[in-house]
Amino acid sequence: MTELLKGRTIIITGATGGIGSACARRFVAEGAELMLVDRDPARLAALAGELGNDPLTMAADVTSENDMNAMAAATVERFGKIDALIASAGILRTSGQPTQMVDTTFEEFRTIVDVNLTGTFLSNKAVLPAMLERGEGDIINVSSVSGVKGRAFDAAYSASKFGVVGLSESLAEEVGRRGVRVQTLLPDAVETPIWDQLGGAALRPKTMLPPERIADCALWLIALPRDMFIVNPVIAPVQQRRKKGKAAAPAAATEEAKA
16 A cells, blocks of 8 residues: 555544545555544444554544544544544434435434434534644535436435535535535445345445445545545446446437437
């Protein structure tokens, strides 16, 4: 590895999830010091043991302002700074099946928005003072392609991820000139254990990205020269683009013939 992140301190929320753990492995390989944050202390301990570089860990809830403030304070106390935040904590559904909005309970809607959007807001807000004081930092918020194109039967998820995009764009305008770079990742379906939890093969998309690809993109965004930033990159598998291209060609030819 090239040690692109040597000497950098990075917080990862949702650290034991598919994207979060892939980022942790990738960043450690590049020399980063990590604060790993997740609600599950047992899985945090297992990941920390696997990484083997003595990361700081904290069992915390991203929807708790106190927890997020404690996360930032503990990171500064241990490492003296916060170079980057990867806000990857998120949930797709609280139930196993896709749900029409008319059948979505208020409790389910509120839970999804709280974790995905409020959690992003609180984690971002918590790290900002340390970053602004130094005049430098990177915030990478993990949204979704559903944050730029609504998806049927997942209204709460799409709404929350649209919110993450809007929050990130607004914050980028606020703090970009003060040295803090805010960027958003918009992955398509990612191969993570969540699909097994939501019903297995019947609900799995046919084409998915391995979480390591998302980690590669997050690394790329953090490692960009300080005078650059990338706006809302959508990350999708090549097979999906080829499939869409083949499907669209006959329709396009038909429209041209009609004209």
